[in-house]
Amino acid sequence: MNLRLVARASLLVNLAGLVTTLQAQSSAPIPQSTGLSYPDNLTGLVYSEVGQGSGAIVRHPRIVLSCAHVVFDDYLQASASGWTDLNDFTLAWNGDTAPSAENAVPLRGYVRFSRYAETSLNPEKYNLAFSEDFVAHFSYFNLTDNAPAAFWQDGVAALRSSAPKRITGYPAGLYNDGDPLQYRLHRTPDFLARLSIDFGRYLGAVGPSTGSGNSGGPAWVYDLKNHEWKFAGVLVSGLEKSQGDLDNEIGVVGANAAPWSLVTAAVKASGGAAPVTPLLFNSTAALPAAIPDGSRTGVSIPFDVSGAGKRLTTLRLSLSSDHAYPSDLTITLRAPSGRNVVIADRPELDYVELTEREITGFAGQNPNGRWTLLVRDVATADIGAVTEARLTLIAR
Incomplete structure (x- = not known):
């Protein structure tokens, strides 16, 4: 069993x-x-x-x-x-x-x-x-x-x-x-x-x-x-x-x-095959970073990735925000190649806290370079900030 x-x-x-x-x-x-x-x-x-x-x-x-x-x-x-x-x-x-x-x-x-x-x-x-x-x-x-x-x-x-x-x-x-x-x-x-x-x-x-x-x-x-x-x-x-x-x-x-x-x-x-070590990259932005209220521009959270392999196999995102109304938010991740993947589009959540969320859509890409997390507040009245952000990846 x-x-x-x-x-x-x-x-x-x-x-x-x-x-x-x-x-x-x-x-x-x-x-x-x-x-x-x-x-x-x-x-x-x-x-x-x-x-x-x-x-x-x-x-x-x-x-x-x-x-x-x-x-x-x-x-x-x-x-x-x-x-x-x-x-x-x-x-x-x-x-x-x-x-x-x-x-x-x-x-x-x-x-x-x-x-x-x-x-x-x-x-x-x-x-x-x-x-x-x-x-x-x-x-x-x-x-x-x-x-x-x-x-x-x-x-x-x-x-x-x-x-x-x-x-x-x-x-x-x-x-x-x-x-x-x-x-x-x-x-x-x-x-x-x-x-x-x-x-x-x-x-x-x-x-x-x-x-x-x-x-x-x-x-x-x-x-x-x-x-x-x-x-x-x-x-x-x-x-x-x-x-x-x-x-x-x-x-x-x-x-x-x-x-x-x-x-x-x-x-x-011990003579065994070494596992591939995950690499962790914290955002280079100063956090917390305020999310502009009711703005299509939003706030950009950069990650500078270096020293990784050239072929991405696994990508995970950890993200926290204290925004009062998360359903106002859209969250998109952009790779160094320019490819975008939508992480959340006005989610029905009480709070934003992603822990090691696996992100698909980037497999096989070269992860080295600048990644950008774009967080937009597409409604008005409620405000908040991105308080934590990190990427964890495995590349060969």
Whole structure:
């Protein structure tokens, strides 16, 4: 049976019961009797000289994504560089005792942001380390027989959306050593809280919680269009009100083009074929950009694309606007070749927020050059602005 379809059915049954306001939603152990379905079955324990964390198999069956601080000892400097050499991974463990060596698989290496070490050891830049807290482990052989987890090309945008979310992993910090629940896989209830950016790619929300000890736990966001959970980032911090903290809280590093470059490097290092890395281009316009009211001229939002392949295969648009009445708007995207594709023509929407919307009509074109997003307000009275705009593309 397709585990992703099972997960989809489960979510659709429960979707109506999801709350739309932030509230305390702590993770809980998954019952051992239920078995593990997608994406829980791709979450696992990471052990290192530094301690225990969580991770997930994403994009490639040899790659585990986790937190840098799970394998970087910024206090004891366990090795000359601070990076540990002995890391084990146990996939989908949900037992009452710690996994044995027979269950664990050695992670042969890792690719990480060097800036994490630089910032975490610098008191003036310590907070910036959170936004670099991401690591890609690799193995020389497949870690699972299942397909690796699907992923959001722009995890930051997905985490900021109103789509359903959940976090899985092993919050060992909630329990005493030896407590059976310390080794059980946990999952938060599905929640709709929009995470907000604190700095860089580090986002947070008050309400949901996994408690402490779950660093590297995958943050999943549900793709309502394609009906599946996708990896969007890793948990790097968590507070738990029941443990004496003021509120439940989560801190997540969202994945984007920079972490995916690590995955590409890790796949190459493990001897596999490197996937094509999506390229992300933010608009070169100063945002927010006001949309002229009742004007056929509109506002032009440019994107300067360079360094891509010469044949476009995939193009996605992320766009946000605070316009009071979106049905006044028409939105058109123009390629460097001059070809135009209408994205929306006076849509019946309450608000404009496109996240990784796939755009067709440009396949095969050379994407390098200036793209222009033209947003027109063809009626009067209501006003607004374009607040965010980015293109994500794959070209060969």
